[in-house]
């Protein structure tokens with residue numbers, strides 16, 4: 001048994017030694033951060049998972065503290081300002097000008113100017129502790145998501161984070177354990193679950209159009225070379241992951257919608273995976289072709305394989321093919337393919353073949369042919385029709401749903417177990433890649449509740 005065997009998680013949900021893995025994976029500072037909160041440690045066992053989907057008492061309005069108002073954070077603030085019942089009460093960022101910009105946006109929308117927090121990278125703790133808030137929402141770089149969410153829940157607030165919820169497996173457990181102990185929501189805001197085609201397909205799956213869903217293919221295939229080498233935004237932090245990590249660093253955009261259609265954690269669950277990465281070329285080529293010879297970034301060496309492919313198996317025997325491809329020239333895709341016993345759907349462009357309805361062996365365009373019958377009710381709703389901006393409407397919809405569920409005291413569409421199951425894929429793929437594609441078990445964060453948890457329903461706008 002080697003160090004990796006020792007750290008493998010079993011379906012029973014045993015935890016690993018967090019600090020040891022940091023050293024092994026070479027993540028260094030990235031994984032050292034959460035230990036400063038004093039919430040990590042070897043051998044801790046999670047309490048039993050809740051028997052029912054978690055609900056919190058209803059709220060009259062949702063008072064929000066926002067941490068990290070760069071590209072995506074600013075987008076969320078502008079969406080939330082359109083959602084009835086949402087109030088932005090505090091804003092935090094390490095860059096004071098960004099805090100001021102967000103404060104102005106809120107004031108211009110007619111809400112009182114929110115409190116500002118900008119005294120360094122841990123100032124979000126002061127926000128969590130001092131402000132009277134219902135929800136702390138973070139859109140910081142990946143390594144800060146768990147520290148912010150844990151600080152929020154410990155201070156009695158619900159937590160929402162951008163994707164991925166966590167970088168490491170142990171961080172995933174921290175979210176689960178803290179949410180259970182503090183009885184707070186902790187949601188990963190996976191906006192791709194709210195895109196029009198994804199929601200329509202979920203509706204079709206629920207109505208049996210695809211028959212039994214047997215296989216999915218998905219991923220995040222996005223030429224991010226310009227973004228990664230930008231001198232602002234993600235260019236300031238995202239390349240660092242490519243220097244230290246080799247696996248699927250961004251699994252949730254592709255996996256989330258497929259997992260919902262397959263009832264992952266709600267009737268089925270992810271069982272194990274194998275992963276492979278190919279060569280690392282794209283970022284090196286970009287360096288050579290676009291940076292001046294004296295640019296310090298030319299000294300960086302990348303280990304992230306440009307194309308990472310992963311195969312996942314579920315406990316019920318279904319299969320998922322998952323790709324990460326962000327360093328090469330290519331048009332955007334999340335693939336979004338589902339094969340059922342009665343139909344097959346493929347994305348980019350969205351097309352479908354339904355046995356008995358489509359011409360034999362031929363595709364039909366999904367939206368044009370099936371929207372009248374199968375449009376998801378949320379996409380038919382007036383609030384979405386009138387909302388604008390943010391990845392074609394899905395960003396508004398995810399923020400709208402979060403606020404509505406909190407106000408109504410309903411379970412959220414995605415919970416902490418989804419956040420953990422979809423995010424833990426990153427570290428598991430890194431470990432599989434490092435070990436000649438060794439099989440890695442996906443922990444059962446629900447600790448057996450996946451067998452009885454109800455599937456996500458088709459919700460209407462309220």
Ligand SMILES: NC(=O)c1ccc[n+]([C@@H]2O[C@H](COP(=O)([O-])OP(=O)(O)OC[C@H]3O[C@@H](n4cnc5c(N)ncnc54)[C@H](O)[C@@H]3O)[C@@H](O)[C@H]2O)c1
Pocket residue numbers: 067068069070071072073092093094095098120121122123124139140141142144162163164189190191232233234235236391
């Ligand atoms: N769902 C989507 O479609 C989507 C799109 C883009 C980005 N994202 C995710 O959103 C998150 C943020 O990405 P981005 O593109 O907005 O990056 P960004 O760099 O533009 O924004 C991050 C912000 O966080 C601030 N920050 C950094 N450390 C901080 C700390 N300790 N405390 C407070 N503020 C801190 C930075 O100053 C910056 O303003 C990432 O998780 C990313 O993966 C999601």
